[in-house]
Amino acid sequence: GEDVEQSLFLSVREGDSSVINCTYTDSSSTYLYWYKQEPGAGLQLLTYIFSNMDMKQDQRLTVLLNKKDKHLSLRIADTQTGDSAIYFCAESISTGTASKLTFGTGTRLQVTL
Amino acid sequence: DSGVTQTPKHLITATGQRVTLRCSPRSGDLSVYWYQQSLDQGLQFLIQYYNGEERAKGNILERFSAQQFPDLHSELNLSSLELGDSALYFCASSALAGGHNEQFFGPGTRLTVL
Numbered sequence: 001g002e003d004v005e006q007s008l009f010l011s012v013r014e015g016d017s018s019v020i021n022c023t024y025t026d027s028s029s030t031y032l033y034w035y036k037q038e039p040g041a042g043l044q045l046l047t048y049i050f051s052n053m054d055m056k057q058d059q060r061l062t063v064l065l066n067k068k069d070k071h072l073s074l075r076i077a078d079t080q081t082g083d084s085a086i087y088f089c090a091e092s093i094s095t096g097t098a099s100k101l102t103f104g105t106g107t108r109l110q111v112t113l
Numbered sequence: 114d115s116g117v118t119q120t121p122k123h124l125i126t127a128t129g130q131r132v133t134l135r136c137s138p139r140s141g142d143l144s145v146y147w148y149q150q151s152l153d154q155g156l157q158f159l160i161q162y163y164n165g166e167e168r169a170k171g172n173i174l175e176r177f178s179a180q181q182f183p184d185l186h187s188e189l190n191l192s193s194l195e196l197g198d199s200a201l202y203f204c205a206s207s208a209l210a211g212g213h214n215e216q217f218f219g220p221g222t223r224l225t226v227l
Contacts, residue, residue: 031213042115042203042218043156050213088156096211098168100146103156 004091004104011110018076020107022089025070031092032065033101034074038085046074046087076109084111116140117219119204125225131192134222138185138206144168145187146207146216147179151200162187163210194226 003025012018024032030051035043049056049063049072056063062075072089086108090101116139126132138145147159158171162181173179176194181187191198201221207214 035218042117042220043205044115044218045215048213048215092213094211094213097163098161099207099211099214100158100161100169100171101148101216102158103148105155 004089004102006087006089006104006107008105009108009110011112012079013112014079014081016079018074018079018083018109018111020074020076020087020089020109022072022074022104023070024072024089024091024102024104026091026093026102028093030094032063032072033090033092034061034063035088035090035103036085037088037106043088079109079111081111081113084109115217115219117204117206117217119202119219119222121222122220123223123225125227126194127227128194128196130194130226131190132194132224134189134191134202134204134224136187136189136204136206136219138187138204139217142206142208142217143185144207144210144214145181145185146205147173147187147189148203148205148218149200150203150221151197154200156203159189161210168210191224196226199224199226 033048034046060077086106089104118137150156159173161169204219205216
């Protein structure tokens, strides 16, 4: 089955690191994504990781994947007020001819001064 | 700006009515996806089309239907609307149908059913 879980809320101080966690249940997931949603806006893809990777770094973003525990995390270094948003992890169940994303519940990140 | 456009931005209607939401994918993208975001259900996949053909189906109600036209734009039709259908409806597009294919999301249509 497919189920993706995230904690609902995270508050950090500006300049600190943020770590947003996600657990998924479908071991056949091939790609895992992190999306950002700002108020009144659509979803913006931040980064992704293939299921055969353990880590991916992209500027201030670091994604860690623990396949054994089906745990995914997103670390944002030097968190800024502009990072305040809702962050969704998503797993992709994909074949060669179709795909769909199953999203987590979303984590609201609040950055304080 | 993702390049995906959705109209209208807001829609207010009454229970029992029917509405049509429209999506234009990014230039060159052949795949279109529809998602529903509501407070109680979260963000849920509804349906995928690729070059006019349905490819994947999620938790889409029988009262809802979609299609993708030859010019690749897509429409989501919602009928016999209920209060619980109030939600944000997103369209996304991607170049490919499967595999790792980055989905680009539109700004959404906010549907309010009164």
